Amino acid sequence: MNIQKNISLKPYNTFGINVFAKQFMSINSIEELQEVLKSEDYSNTFILGGGSNMLLTKDIDKFVLHINLKGIDVVFETASTVLVKANAGENWHEFVLWCIDNDFGGIENLSLIPGNVGTAPIQNIGAYGVELKDVFESCEALHMASGEIKMFTKEDCQFDYRNSVFKNELKGQYIILNVTFKLTTQNHAIKTDYGAIGNELEKQNITKPTVKDISKAVIAIRSSKLPDPKEIGNSGSFFKNPIIPKTQFDTLKQNFPKIPSYSVSEELVKIPAGWLIEHAGFKGKKFNNYGVHKNQALVLVNYGNANGNDILNLSKLIQKTIKRIFDINLEAEVNIF
Numbered sequence: 001m002n003i004q005k006n007i008s009l010k011p012y013n014t015f016g017i018n019v020f021a022k023q024f025m026s027i028n029s030i031e032e033l034q035e036v037l038k039s040e041d042y043s044n045t046f047i048l049g050g051g052s053n054m055l056l057t058k059d060i061d062k063f064v065l066h067i068n069l070k071g072i073d074v075v076f077e078t079a080s081t082v083l084v085k086a087n088a089g090e091n092w093h094e095f096v097l098w099c100i101d102n103d104f105g106g107i108e109n110l111s112l113i114p115g116n117v118g119t120a121p122i123q124n125i126g127a128y129g130v131e132l133k134d135v136f137e138s139c140e141a142l143h144m145a146s147g148e149i150k151m152f153t154k155e156d157c158q159f160d161y162r163n164s165v166f167k168n169e170l171k172g173q174y175i176i177l178n179v180t181f182k183l184t185t186q187n188h189a190i191k192t193d194y195g196a197i198g199n200e201l202e203k204q205n206i207t208k209p210t211v212k213d214i215s216k217a218v219i220a221i222r223s224s225k226l227p228d229p230k231e232i233g234n235s236g237s238f239f240k241n242p243i244i245p246k247t248q249f250d251t252l253k254q255n256f257p258k259i260p261s262y263s264v265s266e267e268l269v270k271i272p273a274g275w276l277i278e279h280a281g282f283k284g285k286k287f288n289n290y291g292v293h294k295n296q297a298l299v300l301v302n303y304g305n306a307n308g309n310d311i312l313n314l315s316k317l318i319q320k321t322i323k324r325i326f327d328i329n330l331e332a333e334v335n336i337f
C-alpha cells in the first residue's frame with residue numbers, strides 16, 4: 001500500500017485550498033479499497049473524489065482515500081439506447097466527451113462540470129435543463145462498515161435538486177464505485193429550452209443541433225460565465241438556488257419587481273441565488289485573495305493562497321445579508337470541512 005504522509009491537498013480540491021492530509025492514498029482498485037477498509041476504522045477515513053464540491057477550512061486529521069478507479073464500458077445495447085458504466089474516478093467532463101465521441105446522447109448539457117463520475121450522483125449534478133437523474137440507471141457502492149457492495153437504483157437514490165440519499169440518511173456510509181447511465185444512440189432528445197443554449201446555437205447558425213453542437217454551446221456558455229478552476233480556484237455554485245413559498249415570492253416581487261423565478265410546483269418557486277447576491281452588492285467584490293466572481297455571483301473564488309476560513313466567513317456574510325434584505329435563507333451547496 002502506497003500511503004503518503006502529511007501531503008498538501010491543494011492539487012486535489014478545485015478551490016485550491018492548501019491544507020494537509022495526515023495520511024493519503026490513491027485507490028486504484030476495489031480490492032485495494034476493501035483491504036484498506038479492513039485495516040482501518042472507517043470513521044477515521046475521508047473520502048475524496050474530484051474535490052470539486054468542497055471547501056476545506058482545516059488540515060484533515062484522517063486517512064484520505066482518493067478514489068481513482070478508472071474505466072468506461074458499454075454494458076448493454078438495444079436498437080436505440082445504450083447502458084454505459086463508468087468507474088468513480090473518471091473525470092466527469094472527459095466522460096461526457098467520450099460519450100459525445102461515440103454519439104451517445106443524454107449528458108451533453110452536463111459538459112464541463114468539474115468533478116468525477118463517482119461524486120456526480122451525490123449532489124445530482126445539473127445544468128442547462130438536465131440533471132444526472134435523467135440519465136441515471138444505477139450505481140454500485142461499497143458499504144464502508146461491512147465491505148459489501150450494494151447496487152442502487154434510481155429510486156433508491158432519492159434524487160432531488162442538488163440532493164440524494166447519499167447526502168442524507170446514508171451520508172458517510174457508502175463509497176460510490178461506478179455509475180451506469182442510460183443514453184441514446186439515435187433520435188437523441190436534444191434539450192435547447194434553456195435560453196442561453198438557444199441563443200448560442202443561433203449565433204452559430206445551427207438549426208438542427210447534434211449532441212456535439214449542444215456540448216460545444218454549453219462549453220461556450222460555461223466558459224464565458226464560470227471561472228476555470230485551473231486558473232481561479234472555485235467550487236462552482238457555492239449556494240443552492242433557494243426554494244420559497246409562492247406567497248413569500250409575491251410579496252418580494254412588490255419590493256423587487258425584477259426578481260427572476262422558476263416555478264417548482266403550485267406552491268413553490270426557485271429564485272436564482274446569483275441574482276440575490278448580485279443585488280445585495282457582492283458581485284465581483286474582491287477581498288485580498290478571495291471574493292465573489294465577476295460574471296456569476298453564485299461562485300466564490302480563491303485568487304491564490306486564500307484561506308478556507310476566509311471564504312467560509314464571506315459565505316456567512318452573504319447569507320446574513322441575503323436574510324436581512326430578502327428574508328431568504330441561502331443554503332451552501334458545497335460541503336464544508
Ligand code: EPU
Nearest residue numbers: 127128129236237239240241260272274275278295296297
Ligand atoms: N443571475 C444574476 N446575477 C448573477 C448570476 C445569475 O442576476 O451573478 C441571474 C441570471 O440573470 C439569470 C438567473 O440568475 O436570470 C440564472 O442564472 P444562470 O443561468 O447562470 O443559472 P444559475 O441559476 O445561477 C444554475 C446552477 C449552475 C448551472 C446553471 C445553468 C445551481 C445552484 N446552479 O445556476 O450550476 O450551471 O444553473 O443550468 O443550481 C453548479 O452547480 O456548480 C453550477 C454551476
